Amino acid sequence: MSPELAQEATGRPTGDGTSLVHAVNVTKSFYGNQVLKGIDLDVHEGEVVCLLGPSGSGKTTFLRCINQLETINGGRIWVDGDLMGYEDRGGTLHRLADKKIAAQRREIGMVFQRFNLFPHMTALENVAEAPVHVKGVDKKTARAEARELLERVGLGERCDHYPAQLSGGQQQRVAIARALAMKPKLMLFDEPTSALDPELVGEVLEVMRELAEGGMTMIVVTHEIAFARDVADRVVFMDGGVVVEQGPPREVIAKPQHERTRAFLRRIL
Ligand code: ADP
Numbered sequence: 001m002s003p004e005l006a007q008e009a010t011g012r013p014t015g016d017g018t019s020l021v022h023a024v025n026v027t028k029s030f031y032g033n034q035v036l037k038g039i040d041l042d043v044h045e046g047e048v049v050c051l052l053g054p055s056g057s058g059k060t061t062f063l064r065c066i067n068q069l070e071t072i073n074g075g076r077i078w079v080d081g082d083l084m085g086y087e088d089r090g091g092t093l094h095r096l097a098d099k100k101i102a103a104q105r106r107e108i109g110m111v112f113q114r115f116n117l118f119p120h121m122t123a124l125e126n127v128a129e130a131p132v133h134v135k136g137v138d139k140k141t142a143r144a145e146a147r148e149l150l151e152r153v154g155l156g157e158r159c160d161h162y163p164a165q166l167s168g169g170q171q172q173r174v175a176i177a178r179a180l181a182m183k184p185k186l187m188l189f190d191e192p193t194s195a196l197d198p199e200l201v202g203e204v205l206e207v208m209r210e211l212a213e214g215g216m217t218m219i220v221v222t223h224e225i226a227f228a229r230d231v232a233d234r235v236v237f238m239d240g241g242v243v244v245e246q247g248p249p250r251e252v253i254a255k256p257q258h259e260r261t262r263a264f265l266r267r268i269l
Pocket residue numbers: 030035053054055056057058059060061062
């Protein structure tokens with residue numbers, strides 16, 4: 001049986017058997033405009049993958065497909081063995097109920113370009129909110145864990161500050177702590193530093209670097225080439241809705257094989 005058929009039969013990812021994320025032939029269109037044209041990607045547990053590529057190449061859309069903020073039109077995505085968004089009944093896909101999709105999404109942390117913290121809540125309340133209201137963790141435990149997480153992102157002294165009293169970099173670090181509070185299996189970062197003033201970028205990247213060093217599985221859409229080079233285990237270069245090339249950062253960034261990658265890197269380096 002071919003690996004693909006084995007996958008059909010069991011409804012579980014095969015890949016090489018160790019993938020936390022296993023995406024096969026993912027397609028996505030918006031109003032007839034095909035944005036993802038068959039993306040295959042495997043991400044292993046503990047791996048840090050940076051998605052690079054020109055604006056409009058489909059990086060954000062792919063990230064949003066992984067956690068079902070977008071519905072894919074074709075292909076399949078598994079996260080830790082779970083087929084995202086669908087149930088496979090004898091080879092036919094049936095959309096899962098919203099509640100089940102929400103449960104799948106809770107396993108995945110996402111950090112957006114804009115931090116979207118609740119403005120009327122302190123940093124600590126922002127971080128403790130979802131564990132209490134979504135997971136049913138008791139308030140005291142959630143607050144203690146939130147404090148620990150805020151300490152971990154260097155904001156132990158800012159627990160009682162409101163978002164408006166924090167810099168953009170601090171707010172983004174709260175957003176990272178908030179995502180971590182749900183104890184995700186996977187963290188997705190969608191250009192987490194692109195809305196920040198340049199002097200605030202470093203502190204956010206530093207928190208991400210520590211997270212990576214701690215073994216978190218991460219997929220990061222970024223234009224921060226130095227971060228990709230230093231922190232990523234692998235970079236994936238996308239253009240026009242396809243993966244053009246991928247590999248260890250030092251190979252892809254230093255010696256790109258494709259002209260499209262070379263042209264992109266020339267523009268941003
Ligand atoms: P990237 O992250 O590489 O910049 P995106 O995934 O944001 O690329 O966008 C890829 C393409 O999909 C763009 O042409 C964008 O305009 C289009 N697109 C993304 N989201 C939507 C949407 N919700 N509706 C219509 N078009 C969209």
